[in-house]
Amino acid sequence: MAMLEIKNLHVEVDGQKILKGINLTINPGEVHAIMGPNGAGKSTLSYAICGKEGYEITEGSVTFNGKDFLELEPHERAAEGVFLGFQYPVEIPGVSNMNFLKAAINSIRKYRGEDELPAVEFLKLIRAKAAELEVDPEMLKRSVNVGFSGGEKKRNEMIQMAMLDPIFSVLDETDSGLDIDALRIVADGINRMRGQDKAILVITHYQRLLDYVVPDFVHVLAGGKIVKSGDKSLALKLEKDGYAGIGIDENAA
Amino acid sequence: MASTLETRKKVEEVAGEYKYGFVTDIEMVKAPKGLNEDVIRFISAKKKEPQWLLDWRLKAYRHWLTMEEPDWAMLNYKKPDFQDIYYYAAPKSSDDRPKSLDEVDPELLRTYEKLGISLQEQEVLAGVAVDVVFDSVSVATTFRKTLEEKGVIFCSISEAAQEYPDMMKKYLGSVVPAGDNFYAALNSAVFTDGTFVYVPKGVRCPMELSTYFRINEANTGQFERTLIIADDESYVSYLEGCTAPMRDENQLHAAVVELIALEKSEIKYSTVQNWYPGDKDGKGGIYNFVTKRAACRGKKSKVSWTQVETGSAITWKYPSCILQGDGSVGEFYSVAITNNHQQADTGTKMIHIGKNTSSTIISKGISAGKAQNTYRGLVKVLPNAENTRNFTQCDSLLIGDECGAHTVPYIEVKNPTAQIEHEATTSKISEEQLFYCLQRGLDVEESVSLIVNGFCKEVMMQLPMEFAVEAQKLLGISLEGSVG
Numbered sequence: 001m002a003m004l005e006i007k008n009l010h011v012e013v014d015g016q017k018i019l020k021g022i023n024l025t026i027n028p029g030e031v032h033a034i035m036g037p038n039g040a041g042k043s044t045l046s047y048a049i050c051g052k053e054g055y056e057i058t059e060g061s062v063t064f065n066g067k068d069f070l071e072l073e074p075h076e077r078a079a080e081g082v083f084l085g086f087q088y089p090v091e092i093p094g095v096s097n098m099n100f101l102k103a104a105i106n107s108i109r110k111y112r113g114e115d116e117l118p119a120v121e122f123l124k125l126i127r128a129k130a131a132e133l134e135v136d137p138e139m140l141k142r143s144v145n146v147g148f149s150g151g152e153k154k155r156n157e158m159i160q161m162a163m164l165d166p167i168f169s170v171l172d173e174t175d176s177g178l179d180i181d182a183l184r185i186v187a188d189g190i191n192r193m194r195g196q197d198k199a200i201l202v203i204t205h206y207q208r209l210l211d212y213v214v215p216d217f218v219h220v221l222a223g224g225k226i227v228k229s230g231d232k233s234l235a236l237k238l239e240k241d242g243y244a245g246i247g248i249d250e251n252a253a
Numbered sequence: 254m255a256s257t258l259e260t261r262k263k264v265e266e267v268a269g270e271y272k273y274g275f276v277t278d279i280e281m282v283k284a285p286k287g288l289n290e291d292v293i294r295f296i297s298a299k300k301k302e303p304q305w306l307l308d309w310r311l312k313a314y315r316h317w318l319t320m321e322e323p324d325w326a327m328l329n330y331k332k333p334d335f336q337d338i339y340y341y342a343a344p345k346s347s348d349d350r351p352k353s354l355d356e357v358d359p360e361l362l363r364t365y366e367k368l369g370i371s372l373q374e375q376e377v378l379a380g381v382a383v384d385v386v387f388d389s390v391s392v393a394t395t396f397r398k399t400l401e402e403k404g405v406i407f408c409s410i411s412e413a414a415q416e417y418p419d420m421m422k423k424y425l426g427s428v429v430p431a432g433d434n435f436y437a438a439l440n441s442a443v444f445t446d447g448t449f450v451y452v453p454k455g456v457r458c459p460m461e462l463s464t465y466f467r468i469n470e471a472n473t474g475q476f477e478r479t480l481i482i483a484d485d486e487s488y489v490s491y492l493e494g495c496t497a498p499m500r501d502e503n504q505l506h507a508a509v510v511e512l513i514a515l516e517k518s519e520i521k522y523s524t525v526q527n528w529y530p531g532d533k534d535g536k537g538g539i540y541n542f543v544t545k546r547a548a549c550r551g552k553k554s555k556v557s558w559t560q561v562e563t564g565s566a567i568t569w570k571y572p573s574c575i576l577q578g579d580g581s582v583g584e585f586y587s588v589a590i591t592n593n594h595q596q597a598d599t600g601t602k603m604i605h606i607g608k609n610t611s612s613t614i615i616s617k618g619i620s621a622g623k624a625q626n627t628y629r630g631l632v633k634v635l636p637n638a639e640n641t642r643n644f645t646q647c648d649s650l651l652i653g654d655e656c657g658a659h660t661v662p663y664i665e666v667k668n669p670t671a672q673i674e675h676e677a678t679t680s681k682i683s684e685e686q687l688f689y690c691l692q693r694g695l696d697v698e699e700s701v702s703l704i705v706n707g708f709c710k711e712v713m714m715q716l717p718m719e720f721a722v723e724a725q726k727l728l729g730i731s732l733e734g735s736v737g
């Protein structure tokens with residue numbers, strides 16, 4: 001059974017048609033990459049999957065592990081195991097990363113009918129994850145994303161992903177704004193999330209990330225539709241020839 | 254309240270088993286409805302008060318008759334009919350009270366549950382007529398013993414009038430004079446209950462004092478009067494209120510709190526106010542008109558007010574500090590939440606009289622629904638107050654489009670050496686913040702609660718541990734249904 005199945009998905013924002021019939025099937029174990037010009041609708045797709053308010057589904061369906069995903073509340077979708085690494089992570093003043101994650105983990109556990117994670121185990125886990133991603137533990141005490149640099153915010157998303165251990169991760173331009181070392185660290189973090197029962201959808205503008213996180217499929221999204229799909233070589237071709245090289249007028253996106 | 258229960262359990266452990274029953278004579282006569290000099294005489298007689306106190310009450314009453322109810326606050330409500338109130342009533346007899354929790358408003362019970370309050374405690378809070386009430390007297394007695402060893406006086410204000418007349422005469426009304434304002438004058442005339450605290454020189458009060466340990470009468474909160482005196486180099490932390498909403502039939506509350514801090518002493522006064530706010534349509538709810546004021550009389554004395562105001566339909570409250578002693582410090586940390594049709598006009602006054610005095614004001618106002626929330630604050634520096642400092646930060650958070658937040662700062666500086674800083678912000682819980690939390694698995698209520706607690710963090714940090722955890726939950730509960 002497919003993990004994620006998107007059929008003929010149409011999405012409107014403020015009455016504006018943004019996605020115009022997306023079809024995408026992702027199976028367990030797979031890594032997919034979506035590329036596409038600015039404004040093509042990549043982030044819109046990720047929001048629609050996760051149920052952001054204001055993203056109206058006018059047609060089509062999204063099924064996750066056999067469940068009609070569109071019937072679920074956003075927090076329920078998260079608890080079902082879907083994680084979104086935000087293109088622009090949000091600041092929450094006064095709430096420490098620690099408390100934020102603790103609250104998130106325990107909410108998800110509650111949804112799954114599990115007990116709260118004991119504080120000691122939580123601490124152990126977060127220290128381990130911070131070490132893996134080479135993040136200063138002091139950063140975990142600071143308010144969520146407040147005053148973080150662009151790269152730090154992205155790394156913080158990765159800590160959250162590692163802690164929440166999702167089944168399916170959508171990573172929206174997680175590579176943007178990272179320095180060269182950070183890119184490698186983050187890519188390692190993503191690769192650790194690969195697995196037989198897991199799947200990842202990376203949204204990116206650059207081939208660079210895909211050198212580290214090698215995708216099984218690459219899709220090009222333009223003008224609200226997936227206009228081309230292929231294997232990893234499609235990304236290489238795009239890098240070399242640009243969108244015009246595969247017959248896409250970037251301005252028409 | 255749940256944590257107060259824990260504290261109480263601790264005290265019980267120390268005290269051992271209950272030894273004494275608790276019998277209170279509740280068959281007291283009710284004074285007739287309305288207010289006149291005879292009613293005041295009746296109250297005074299019931300309290301077996303000395304003549305001077307009756308005279309003081311009567312004087313306040315006569316003054317009150319000449320006063321008008323103020324209307325400068327940004328509050329919109331039907332003025333109470335002062336002749337339609339009982340000023341002295343016995344606690345309700347058990348016949349009138351709910352027989353079991355089944356008869357109690359399920360909304361109230363749901364809130365108790367969310368706060369993690371035990372069933373037994375719920376019964377007490379909801380006013381269920383239980384036979385075996387906790388033996389609050391014997392607990393309080395143990396509590397008192399510990400305090401007595403340190404020389405701390407902690408008793409009802411009526412008791413103090415009889416047993417400590419000198420201190421009462423000296424300090425009662427010395428910070429909030431009987432005729433200070435309309436509600437304070439009314440309170441001075443008719444107060445029926447309240448707390449008196451005296452901490453002697455050099456003593457650090459060994460425990461947080463909480464009204465819970467003293468009050469053994471139900472329904473006492475209407476015209477409360479509190480007087481706290483911290484003698485030289487002493488320290489006391491006082492907790493007022495309760496995170497659980499208490500059943501209360503009195504619509505009008507007009508309390509007066511006076512604090513006196515002598516040389517190098519410190520008083521920390523924390524309040525969680527959670528009176529009934531009225532229903533979603535704005536029906537019912539408590540009118541809370543409070544006068545709280547501290548005099549930092551001694552050099553280097555310090556008073557900090559911390560308040561979390563989530564209840565009441567109308568809140569009118571300005572805990573203030575008169576910074577007389579050189580180098581004295583005043584602090585005001587406030588969270589005021591208004592939801593549905595609640596209205597709050599609250600803030601502080603910092604009056605700098607002494608040299609090198611400093612004050613800090615951190616106010617966090619949160620409005621949701623159709624609520625209105627006003628910060629009103631005065632920072633006043635008198636001509637002789639050299640080198641004073643004030644820092645004020647007023648942040649407002651709006652949830653939804655139908656509520657309002659207002660900031661009304663008054664600054665009067667008569668000394669050029671003063672350094673005054675004022676910052677104000679207004680923000681909204683953004684869709685982005687909300688979605689970010691939801692996407693991490695938090696539901697809407699948890700998300701709002703988390704964001705709001707973050708917004709209030711600087712204030713919540715000031716609360717004693719006893720209160721902090723529950724107050725955090727309370728913020729979330731007060732805003733339930735405000736989003737989505």
Ligand SMILES: Nc1ncnc2c1ncn2[C@@H]1O[C@H](COP(=O)(O)OP(=O)(O)OP(=O)(O)O)[C@@H](O)[C@H]1O
Nearest residue numbers: 013014016018037038039040041042043044045087
């Ligand atoms: N509230 C809105 N009203 C109208 N149009 C909107 C609204 N929100 C987004 N859009 C439009 O939807 C389109 C798709 O936006 P989206 O963020 O999904 O693009 P993207 O592919 O992620 O681009 P980028 O590569 O720049 O991140 C854009 O043209 C954007 O302007």
Ligand SMILES: [Mg+2]
Nearest residue numbers: 042043087172
């Ligand atoms: Mg995008």
